[in-house]
Amino acid sequence: MLATPDQHKAPIYEALCSYRDEGAALLHMPGHRGGAGFEAAELAAVGSLDFTEVPGLDDLHSPDGPIAEALELLARAFGAGHSYFLVNGASSGIHALLLTVSQQGRPVLVPRYAHRSFWSGLVMSGARPVYYPGRIVPDLGIVVGLDLEALEQRLEENPQATAVFATSPTFFGTCSDLRAVARVAGRYGKMVMVDEAHGAHFRFHPALPEPALQQGCAAAVQGLHKTLPVLTQGAALHVAAGAFPGTRLQRAYSAVTTTSPSYPLLASMDLARRLMVLRGEALLEEALRRAQWCRERLRRLPGVSCPQEELAQVTGVTGVDPLKVVIAVEGLEIDGLQVARLLRERWGVQVEMAQPGFVLAMFSLCHQPEDWRRLVAGMEEISRQYAGGARRRRRPLQALPPEGEVVMTPREAFFADRVAVPWQEAAGAIAAEAIAPYPPGIPCILPGERVSREALEYVREAARMGWRIQGATDASLRTLEVIR
Numbered sequence: 001m002l003a004t005p006d007q008h009k010a011p012i013y014e015a016l017c018s019y020r021d022e023g024a025a026l027l028h029m030p031g032h033r034g035g036a037g038f039e040a041a042e043l044a045a046v047g048s049l050d051f052t053e054v055p056g057l058d059d060l061h062s063p064d065g066p067i068a069e070a071l072e073l074l075a076r077a078f079g080a081g082h083s084y085f086l087v088n089g090a091s092s093g094i095h096a097l098l099l100t101v102s103q104q105g106r107p108v109l110v111p112r113y114a115h116r117s118f119w120s121g122l123v124m125s126g127a128r129p130v131y132y133p134g135r136i137v138p139d140l141g142i143v144v145g146l147d148l149e150a151l152e153q154r155l156e157e158n159p160q161a162t163a164v165f166a167t168s169p170t171f172f173g174t175c176s177d178l179r180a181v182a183r184v185a186g187r188y189g190k191m192v193m194v195d196e197a198h199g200a201h202f203r204f205h206p207a208l209p210e211p212a213l214q215q216g217c218a219a220a221v222q223g224l225h226k227t228l229p230v231l232t233q234g235a236a237l238h239v240a241a242g243a244f245p246g247t248r249l250q251r252a253y254s255a256v257t258t259t260s261p262s263y264p265l266l267a268s269m270d271l272a273r274r275l276m277v278l279r280g281e282a283l284l285e286e287a288l289r290r291a292q293w294c295r296e297r298l299r300r301l302p303g304v305s306c307p308q309e310e311l312a313q314v315t316g317v318t319g320v321d322p323l324k325v326v327i328a329v330e331g332l333e334i335d336g337l338q339v340a341r342l343l344r345e346r347w348g349v350q351v352e353m354a355q356p357g358f359v360l361a362m363f364s365l366c367h368q369p370e371d372w373r374r375l376v377a378g379m380e381e382i383s384r385q386y387a388g389g390a391r392r393r394r395r396p397l398q399a400l401p402p403e404g405e406v407v408m409t410p411r412e413a414f415f416a417d418r419v420a421v422p423w424q425e426a427a428g429a430i431a432a433e434a435i436a437p438y439p440p441g442i443p444c445i446l447p448g449e450r451v452s453r454e455a456l457e458y459v460r461e462a463a464r465m466g467w468r469i470q471g472a473t474d475a476s477l478r479t480l481e482v483i484r
């Protein structure tokens, strides 16, 4: 009776197989490029290595065997005093750090453009966020780094703050001056912890931006799966020697980590660390050469530009990851969303993100010359067909609407009674849900913040533009949950 016809389907598996069989150039995460970054034998072995904590295989929560040894190697490879394997993505490292440094009701400094995982970490920890702004490039509408002066002012105003968090690189590969942040925070006696989710490869090539720990920050969370050949969810938390005395970090880490970690996932991180130490620089060298070739070709195309140099010159930006290729399409008759659709349909190229003004292609050391060529060939053809037309230019949607006043902590808001009100009438109320267009997943409405009319309009506009909206209880955006 249970075996109705629809029970013969396995929708997730089938969708994955058909996407794989399309054979698209995968210019998006994860960094292993559809498995190509694994040696065939390693990949075949992954399923057969799905064991549990039997004798000899150690225990992630109190390692003293092969996991302890792998952690030691990981920490050395990344120049850390100690490292932790994260099996629930970079998000869980952010949660662990917030649980470690927070005290109920006391402020922590967080960039307002932080990933939404910060919000759940704030709920768990009970800290009061004091947000500081980022620098936005208005032509593209993206945040490229932090505003150091604003951060310093927040430090001055909040002597009770327990720590400073920063995000670098951004989703677009732009990096902030973390050395200066660590110096400024240090003057106020605060440690700096960095969401370095997109920067796990930086350590392995001298031409890439300098990693957070090497710039004097106390901790860095890296989404290894984003840029290295690691299975999705594989990530790491690295901490500087002596930065976290006592057991609190270990307890926080254990609290946010499953008791059944996936061994294939752990093994993929172990192998990626080995690969990066042994061959990472040479592989990245190849990838950087291809990135340069790609940018040179794209720059020649009418209607298209690669604003990497412009982004590198924004105040406070100290470097840009060449493997994140932002292609501005303001000179084309069609917008970035249409460009992304054409790339997928006609050239079998799937990019990571599209906005009206640009598309973002993410490459890793696992991409092959063919992947780069397909992107360039697609863009050449698109430029030939669509350059020079008179598209009505609209100012791009900026990375964030204006900040709302923080009235309650995210934790207070999470547990408070809530009520759904019509979307247009929510202005002035206190938000009860975190709403983030994805990617890059920066919440523009946050629980505990007073909702502004601009934020309400912003979310609807983002939805109209075809962005996925995460976190809205009412996906139709007719109502918003606010604190009763």
Ligand SMILES: Cc1ncc(COP(=O)(O)O)c(C=O)c1O
Binding pocket: 088, 089, 090, 091, 092, 115, 117, 167, 170, 171, 195, 197, 198, 223, 233, 235, 440, 441
């Ligand atoms: C800047 C940033 N931080 C953190 C995360 C969370 O990473 P994960 O999905 O590995 O949990 C993301 C995810 O895209 C991100 O872009």
